[in-house]
């Protein structure tokens with residue numbers, strides 16, 4: 001998993017509540033054999049005017065000019081700001097994969113759906129819960145100055161943006177530790193690699209046929 | 213030392229470390245891999261720059277998506293083709309042992325592991341597939357895992373697990389002639405229900421289980437998952453050891469002797485405590501046929517479709533009504549009066565050589581009924597197919613009007629071209645009769661291979677005499 005320490009990037013405003021995972025990545029794309037490559041179809045129904053599918057080339061489709069992520073500089077955004085209950089609906093981890101593949105490193109919202117929130121941490125995408133007033137202030141700043149950047153520092157748990165005093169945010173200590181060091185379940189297990197090797201050594205003496 | 217169950221022994225032998233809350237890091241000896249649940253796991257490894265911890269523990273095979281008709285032209289469906297190619301490429305890139313589609317050893321993952329001797333007594337065996345419980349027939353701890361866990365095992369050879377409770381299902385006494393392992397396990401599920409084993413590891417014991425061949429024991433353990441248990445197992449004995457001996461991946465020479473000595477302990481100690489014990493009288497079990505949309509909805513061949521109005525539990529009664537509507541059946545109909553449109557003999561439950569022999573015995577010298585549109589026999593592996601052909605079983609089936617196919621999962625889950633059309637009724641030797649399992653709108657009745665063949669010949673369910 002990609003570690004998250006400090007990140008500075010353009011903020012894209014998604015002025016909606018209840019953005020669900022089906023909207024983030026529609027079901028026809030789940031047939032994929034990959035965990036990557038969902039970015040071009042992130043928010044597919046909103047992003048294009050015509051229908052898409054795994055066997056349809058996006059280059060032949062008509063992008064929706066009114067959709068925020070089709071508009072520069074937001075097509076280069078790495079931070080998404082949205083309203084309440086972001087990531088609700090199905091449990092598909094593909095939604096997180098799609099956001100990351102698009103280029104997002106963090107999502108800011110007043111609240112998140114539980115499963116999406118958990119899935120994000122497993123994949124190195126940082127979901128940050130902020131007070132509604134702060135979210136409001138970010139929306140305002142971004143609208144007034146498209147291309148507005150903010151800096152997120154996970155170690156100190158602060159968000160810095162031009163013209164504002166730094167804002168603190170909360171994050172669970174264990175998750176913070178994993179994210180800072182880019183640790184996933186596998187990485188955590190690999191911290192016990194010596195014990196696994198020691199087990200193998202002992203076991204291969206007792207039951208050598210399992211290792212031949 | 214206190215008395216331990218087989219499950220306790222297998223568990224204890226594989227714990228690498230334990231957390232205070234009881235979560236254990238469990239070492240995995242054998243990792244079976246197929247094309248559907250592995251691509252994202254391999255992709256994950258690649259992205260993280262990881263390598264398989266122990267490449268030699270992996271055995272991979274494409275089975276779910278492969279065609280069962282002529283394969284010389286490859287796979288027609290581009291999505292399926294890509295998935296199978298992806299498995300081939302991943303195995304090459306990571307140096308993993310794979311039986312590709314054209315290999316004679318290719319087949320359903322749960323058939324080829326035991327067939328190759330890659331499944332051994334005392335092992336932990338996992339696969340990204342719920343029917344991994346099959347391998348527990350060898351006195352092994354075997355269970356299905358998800359894609360993230362597939363990646364976890366590839367990268368670390370371990371899994372984070374919490375221990376299940378112990379359940380003993382004892383099938384006492386002798387089963388009557390013509391009553392097979394499939395009938396026994398369906399009867400067990402009928403008794404304890406599809407959630408009866410939830411939270412447990414089931415050990416199958418009793419005289420009737422120990423009298424079964426390894427293939428029969430695999431059929432029983434295969435469907436432990438349909439009883440809600442992630443793992444099912446049978447103690448290792450002389451039958452187990454005879455089956456394993458001489459197989460390509462089984463230990464040889466002194467290692468063999470050493471292994472056999474170790475395997476003597478793969479049974480529950482006398483006096484071991486089970487959290488739950490279930491007893492069935494084998495003599496009371498008749499050949500079974502499911503009538504509904506859950507494996508627990510099962511009756512004997514000479515019974516009738518049950519009546520929801522006679523069910524005192526209102527929730528259950530409602531479930532029965534829904535199932536009857538989906539299956540287009542009326543309460544009180546004799547099972548033998550139900551006509552079938554298709555017959556499927558195959559799947560990881562019943563596609564081994566003994567299954568094919570049992571079906572061929574019923575079909576020999578007979579003709580399939582005119583009302584049955586398709587009768588498929590899909591061997592579990594290329595080697596099963598080869599053996600059957602050596603015995604002339606293919607000729608028996610073909611002469612009777614059955615189709616003789618290439619090995620794979622086929623109509624068990626209908627991911628390839630083999631499927632039911634809406635409304636079609638199938639006598640199937642597979643393991644799941646859920647709505648749409650064998651094709652949208654399809655109606656599945658689970659039976660043994662002998663009963664499936666009998667249905668093909670009669671055109672409706674029939675007993676074997």
Ligand code: SF4
Pocket residue numbers: 275276320321322341343559560561620621624625642643
């Ligand atoms: S035969 Fe059916 S149950 Fe067995 S592995 Fe294949 S799809 Fe799964």
